[in-house]
Amino acid sequence: MPLISFDNLSIAFGAEKLLDGADFQLDAGERVCLIGRNGAGKTTLLRLLAGEIQPDSGDLWRQPGLRVATLAQELPADTAATVFEIVAGGLELGGLLAEYHEAAHRLSQAATSDEMRQMERLQHELEARDGWRWQQRVETVISRLQLPADTPLAELSGGWRRRVLLGRALVREPDVLLLDEPTNHLDLETIQWLENELLEFRGGLLFVTHDRALLQRLATRLLELDRGVLTSWPGDYAAFVEKKAALLEIEARHNAKFDKNLAQEEIWIRQGIEARRTRNEGRVRALYALREERRQRREQLGKASFALGQAELSGKLVIEAKNVRYAWQDEPLIRDFSTRIMRGDRIGLIGPNGSGKTTLLNLLLGRLSPDAGEVKHGTKLDIAYFDQLREHLEPEQTVLDSVAGGRETVEINGQRRHIIGYLGDFLFTPQRVRSPVKSLSGGERNRLLLARLFTQPANLLVMDEPTNDLDLETLELLEELLLEYTGTLLLVSHDRAFLDNVVTSCVVFESDGGIREYVGGYSDWLRQRAAPEAASAVKPKPAPALSPKPSKSAAAGKLSYNERRELEQLPARIEQLEQRQRELHDLTADPAFYKQDAAAVTARLEELKALETELEGCYGRWEALEGRTSS
Known part of the structure; x- marks a missing residue:
């Protein structure tokens, strides 16, 4: 059963439709990357799914009780609210959690009898409403994003405010997560942590990104918005680029043939008076239809084309x-x-x-x-x-x-x-x-x-x-x-x-x-x-096209016999795991995968998660052993 879907949906701003008779379905476990040119309407589509705006026509359906969380491109206006209050505000208990956090902060500085009684009241209320789990969730997200919990949002830079908004979206544990350029202003370590969080997300994820490494690692399929038309593309970004180029070439040939036919018909209708007396009225009507079809054609947006101004050579x-x-x-x-x-x-x-x-x-x-x-x-x-x-x-x-x-x-x-x-x-x-x-x-x-x-x-x-x-x-x-x-x-x-x-x-x-x-x-x-830093850092699970491949001829100095054997065997094990990883990614990229029995879907997703954990461990072990041979 889909989490959210729409059928024959259209919306326009101005003369052109950003969505023109579009169909879409998002299922649990899918991670869909929405791609398209700047201005194509990606942000509008996210706002439709979030319920912030309504379509001009078509049917938009959401699963009853669906929880949706969003990360918008726009940064919030200055506010006196603290980071903890903003992040906790993504939850139904956000106000209570913020009140407890503030009370605990005051209590750590000086405790009056009134404040003690207030603290007891808040503790009882949190216990009654399962608030401690959500309290821990807020604190975990704030810690992972390295946010200053008690700092007013107004004192943070734009990049840090974006982190705060990301925390507010992640803390809700929603059914559907909508992310618009989530890696903007994030550093590499935080991006890698975010990838791991999103790989473990079991709801439906729709995200817009220019980060090809993130796209390659996360997306189970691509959704392209081009001139009002939504198209679902299985496979990764490299496959999309190749298939899209072939499709545009076919489109260009079709348009050229159409335009040639239209030009010939325009010449015919402009012939002399004798030809007009004998012209076929059905042919005239066909010409009018051709003119209307050409008028409604939406040309592909041009590609950016620019060159750097070159100065004379600098010194060496x-x-x-x-x-x-x-x-x-x-x-x-x-x-x-x-x-x-x-x-x-x-x-x-x-x-x-x-x-x-x-x-x-x-x-x-x-x-x-x-x-x-x-x-x-x-x-x-x-x-x-x-x-x-x-x-x-x-x-x-x-x-x-x-x-x-x-x-x-x-x-x-x-x-x-x-x-x-x-x-x-x-x-x-x-x-x-x-x-x-x-x-x-x-x-x-x-x-x-x-x-x-x-x-x-x-x-x-x-x-x-x-x-x-x-x-x-x-x-x-x-x-x-x-x-x-x-x-x-x-x-x-x-x-x-x-x-x-x-x-x-x-x-x-x-x-x-x-x-x-x-x-x-x-x-x-x-x-x-x-190697020590590599082991302690937050590390990505490499995507097949981007993962560093270990050499099969690693040096073997400064290692015990068992460690040398382990180093020799690790490349083959890594290749075996990567092959299975590619098979599972291909399997989960198929929309039909999520229409199976829920237990089968869960089993495959758990296998993929366990495999990626093992692969990460193999890379860490290989880097540690390889590092010792070169030290």
Whole structure:
């Protein structure tokens, strides 16, 4: 029995329908990733499922008593409520739990007889309503997300507020969980914890994400929204890209044939008076039908197409840092950091939120002065900086003025382009370029920042979280652009696939307070990092396409005989487990899987969970043994 479904559902904003006669069903145990271009209507679909808006037509059905929790893209307004109150507010007992938490906090400071009596009353009420279980649930979520329970929401940054909203959604243990870009502003460790939480979620999950590693690991199927049409795609994202490209090619051929036929009919009806006297009225009616069909055709949205403004080459040495130290409010952030960045390097910065990544960027760029040590710049540097916080976008300015500043043209690689055409490369229509910045979606704001950034000729490109809110196609185009970029790149990102595909080395803020550099991308860092840290960190269960593969010819030094045998046998065991993992993922990706007997579904899901736990243990053991052979 489905949790939620709709039939022949339509909704429109303005002239075009965001959903046009759509059908959909979400079953328990499914993890569906909703994909589509920015502006296609994904957020609208989530709001429909959450019951926040109603469709124009069609039937929308929810299981009676269904509990739905959502994570919206928009951050909450400033509020005096504490983090504990916001998270607990996702529960029916939220008010009681918040009252008890506040009373316990006051009691720890000073206890009066009235406060003691109030505490006893709250304890009895919680016991009567099974409140202790929910109290523990709230505290667990707050702990896992590393939230400051007693801090007012108004004092938190946008990223931390998003964590709080995520906690509010997760704490409810809902039947249906709707997540809109859940990894935005989360660091890698929290993303990995979130993945594990969602893999264990037994309700129905529908999520929107640009994080391909998350998509690959979680999704049991993909749901595409394209020009008002919902299409379910079994399999993973790589299979979707291949099948979608083939479908678009067929569509293009069909449209070309249709347009040729229409053009021939238009020529026929415009022939001379003699032809019009003898024309077939049925053929005329058919022409009118062709015209109407062509009018109603919704063309695929264009793809973003942009190029970086290239400056002249910098010197071979770009930046050199020696023994740099920096503290904030007497807390050391950077300790004895040294590096040499050479022309053409593409360096990723990895670390938890608040660890000091943006501070390190500012030190390297000379925007901050170190407390000790020195930073030297090479010659002929032209720097362009992508601003994570979007603080330089003026809300009241139009898109046009934000990029061109009143000019009609911009210069890209020595060629002048009209600003309307240039912004069209970033998917802004002539009408949209005159909209104020404050009306833009998150994805549109990121594309606007890219449009501004790429007008600056640069040989050192600095990007702080550029991928948030970008659709998958634009994200992949940005990857291609950066791979072709001949200058030097400094990149802060929590997007694991993006790091793997773009950077040549990673500077990592590690748990012991040190900053170390590793060759390669995110997956390479996972293989190279020290075994003790690998064992203690929150680690993902690798998806088949992204998992690091152990070598079958591992060195065998510094191990006992039994450990050497174990190391030799682990690759074969891992391959066996991964093969079964792929089989189970294919099985659970089939919508028909969830229409079986509930016991059979549960048994297979439990097998998958146990297998992934064993696989995680095998990877941890292999990394520990392999690390000892190279130490």
